Amino acid sequence: MIRFLTALFLMAGLAGAATAQSNYIIQPGDTLQVEVLEDPELGRNVLVLPDGSISFPLAGSLQAGGRTVDGVARTLTQRLAGDFAVEPTVLVSVAALGPDSQELMDIYIIGEANQPGLREVETGTTLLQFLAQAGGLSRFAAKTRIQLRRIDRNSGQERVYRFNYNSMGGANSISGTTVLAPGDVIVVPERRLFEFTR
Structure with missing residues (x-):
């Protein structure tokens, strides 16, 4: 139970960060942090490849470059839905900007x-x-x-x-x-x- 509550608080913090980044357009070279509330072991950082794609367990390869973090989260939710009893809660945020994303x-x-x-x-x-x-x-x-x-x-x-x-x-x-x-x-x-x- 303590582990679940800790994960819940972590997800709440990540949700705030994801909301703040919701308008950012993902670029190749960026690193995304992906968390799945129903299965913390799936949580990980993924690198956006030069072609704009990312690879995630159970979801395969999908396009992230040129999209918002909310858009990527929705696609991951759809692809992971078949592996869960209820639709999973997927949170995506930008963990690090790529070298070509400097303002x-x-x-x-x-x-x-x-x-x-x-x-x-x-x-x-x-x-x-x-x-x-x-x-x-x-x-x-x-x-x-x-x-x-x-x-x-x-x-x-x-x-x-x-x-x-x-x-x-x-x-x-x-x-x-x-x-x-x-x-x-x-x-x-x-x-x-x-x-x-x-």
């Missing part, structure tokens, strides 16, 4: 970068990493006056941060390890005549 964000760079324009970068990318992805700075860049322009989500106001590429931070400069946010704009001004560049 991307739009970052812009204008001015004296070797490759200015829009770039999609992974969440967590730093300012210095982004400058490297933009091909570095041109020989005409004012390296001590780079700007990071960001819209404050609460106030809607633009905030401007200065970055000194030569010192990688310090007084009146953010650090090169500053993590970028979606929609950030990096402005690299052109160096003035006789402007100090070192």
Whole structure:
């Protein structure tokens, strides 16, 4: 009885997680956690294969990629129903995202970068990493006056941060390890005549 109650509480927690993930579209490389309330021994993590399929005991192979966790749970319930006296309760949640499921964000760079324009970068990318992805700075860049322009989500106001590429931070400069946010704009001004560049 204690084992059953423990499993019941576990399932309740998993149900909450599954509800929160119900709109997520499963991708190849993701790992799904599948629990069957009526038979805890069937519970396991399954990897979504490159073709989008998963394999589960008593249910065989089925398509998971491109579907929601709720949709996969319904299919598993249907396939397992013949092996139980009553329709089983199947809970599916995303245990881990695959390497290709990293969230991307739009970052812009204008001015004296070797490759200015829009770039999609992974969440967590730093300012210095982004400058490297933009091909570095041109020989005409004012390296001590780079700007990071960001819209404050609460106030809607633009905030401007200065970055000194030569010192990688310090007084009146953010650090090169500053993590970028979606929609950030990096402005690299052109160096003035006789402007100090070192």
